[in-house]
Amino acid sequence: MLGFRGHFSTKSRSYSTTLGMLHDARRAWRTEQARAHAGLPEPDPTTTLLVGHWDYLGSGYSPGAAFLAAAVWHRQELERQFTAKGGY
Known part of the structure; x- marks a missing residue:
């Protein structure tokens, strides 16, 4: 250039x-x-900082993700039924 x-x-x-x-x-x-x-204080070069605090935030889907997963499952179920009846 x-x-x-x-x-x-x-x-x-x-x-x-x-x-x-x-x-x-x-x-x-x-x-x-x-x-x-x-x-925060000035960092000390001879010290190693370790952060090891964990919090439990929950398990499972969020409401939006649960809705999306149910929609995908329903779509797959409809496709299985369609192909079981001889559909292409």
């Missing part, structure tokens, strides 16, 4: 900053902003 090979947004590592470095800097800044907004 424009006499140069490659995508227009790629940058030379020897000439300018790379897009990966920009992404890393943006990620670090957003992480720091989120930590400060949540009021």
Whole structure:
């Protein structure tokens, strides 16, 4: 593009900053902003954070998914009956 090979947004590592470095800097800044907004303490590099809290949210279908599953089952049942009676 424009006499140069490659995508227009790629940058030379020897000439300018790379897009990966920009992404890393943006990620670090957003992480720091989120930590400060949540009021969390500064992370300690010698500590490993483990999050192991589980909550039971229920089992089975949601009402919408139950309706959809029943509709699919009903459709399959009608097709089975149709083919059992000699339908194509």
